[in-house]
Amino acid sequence: MIALSYMENVKFISVDWGTSNFRLNLVDYNLNVVKTIQTNNGIKSIAENLNKINGNHVDIFLNYIKNQLKKIEIFNNSVPIIISGMASSSIGIEELPYVKIPISINANNLIIKYLPNSILTHPVILVSGIKSQDDVMRGEEIQLLGLYHDLKIKEKCVFVFPGTHCKHIYCENGLLTNFKTQMTGEMFDIICNHSILSGSISTGLLNARAIDAFKHGVNLVNTSNSILNTLFSIRTNTLFGHKDNKENFYILSGLLIGEELSAINTKNQIVLCAENSLYDLYKLAISQLGLSSNTIFVEQEKVKKSVIMGHNQVFKILEL
Numbered sequence: 001m002i003a004l005s006y007m008e009n010v011k012f013i014s015v016d017w018g019t020s021n022f023r024l025n026l027v028d029y030n031l032n033v034v035k036t037i038q039t040n041n042g043i044k045s046i047a048e049n050l051n052k053i054n055g056n057h058v059d060i061f062l063n064y065i066k067n068q069l070k071k072i073e074i075f076n077n078s079v080p081i082i083i084s085g086m087a088s089s090s091i092g093i094e095e096l097p098y099v100k101i102p103i104s105i106n107a108n109n110l111i112i113k114y115l116p117n118s119i120l121t122h123p124v125i126l127v128s129g130i131k132s133q134d135d136v137m138r139g140e141e142i143q144l145l146g147l148y149h150d151l152k153i154k155e156k157c158v159f160v161f162p163g164t165h166c167k168h169i170y171c172e173n174g175l176l177t178n179f180k181t182q183m184t185g186e187m188f189d190i191i192c193n194h195s196i197l198s199g200s201i202s203t204g205l206l207n208a209r210a211i212d213a214f215k216h217g218v219n220l221v222n223t224s225n226s227i228l229n230t231l232f233s234i235r236t237n238t239l240f241g242h243k244d245n246k247e248n249f250y251i252l253s254g255l256l257i258g259e260e261l262s263a264i265n266t267k268n269q270i271v272l273c274a275e276n277s278l279y280d281l282y283k284l285a286i287s288q289l290g291l292s293s294n295t296i297f298v299e300q301e302k303v304k305k306s307v308i309m310g311h312n313q314v315f316k317i318l319e320l
Helices: 004-008 043-048 058-073 140-152 184-194 196-200 208-223 227-239 243-263 274-287 300-304 308-316
Strands: 010-017 022-028 031-041 081-084 112-114 124-127 157-161 166-172 175-182 269-272 295-297
Touching: 004 274, 010 031, 010 308, 022 058, 022 227, 031 058, 043 058, 081 308, 124 308, 140 166, 140 300, 140 308, 157 300, 184 196, 184 243, 196 227, 196 274, 208 227, 208 243, 227 243, 243 308, 269 274, 274 295, 274 300, 300 308
Parallel strands: 010 081, 081 124, 157 269, 269 295
Antiparallel strands: 010 022, 022 031, 112 124, 157 166, 166 175
């Protein structure tokens, strides 16, 4: 059983439900994570199985949350559940419209909806995403909301959130003015696993040799006339014995990350929001491109808590 003090200290339940992953955190009043459940049952996998499961569309998603909560044994039914990410998309719990930018970086400007239901006794709050003229995002705006209020940056800046679909979010004087999606992670996966280059690439540790290969890949962005032509050099590296497959892995990584970062307007201060190996690689690429002095490297632990920090901003405006 869980101690009473533990139950009373839970402020809200944070759910970050992406396309591929599900993460639920019990958050206390100091914004510490008391318990975490993480699975690979993202919105997409559940949506694909909806026709195989009897029941109401919304109820199926909320039953999944209910079953995860049973593992934690939380008995305080008044603790709100705040859900962001792809849960508010067309394949999610309920589709909510995007908020159009520019907007003030404030929870009041997001579309926030209570979900009446018969599955969960907790108040359930769904948070929508943001759109520009030609781009959309669901999830990173919550991370931005948490980090922006914590870092208190006022000048022009661009927040960089690496991932499968990397987001570059432009901010100025408390406004989210623009954002761009970069398909860096997805392109890397496609090239490594589904292209003619796959036979020339294999994973390896980020050792000194790999770092040199990565830097070489970043430098190719400035010395090559065409990234499409440069990509094929990864195959000829193998054919001619210039590089081994592990080096090619990091050359490709450096090439794609370098290409992504080269699109940033360097008049903006860069705020890198990355974790784990991506933090190391993006920091290395930023250094190689001569952008370190213009970059804030957010602590990885703070990035890990960014969704929780954003959900806390949402919590502050809820009438509970």
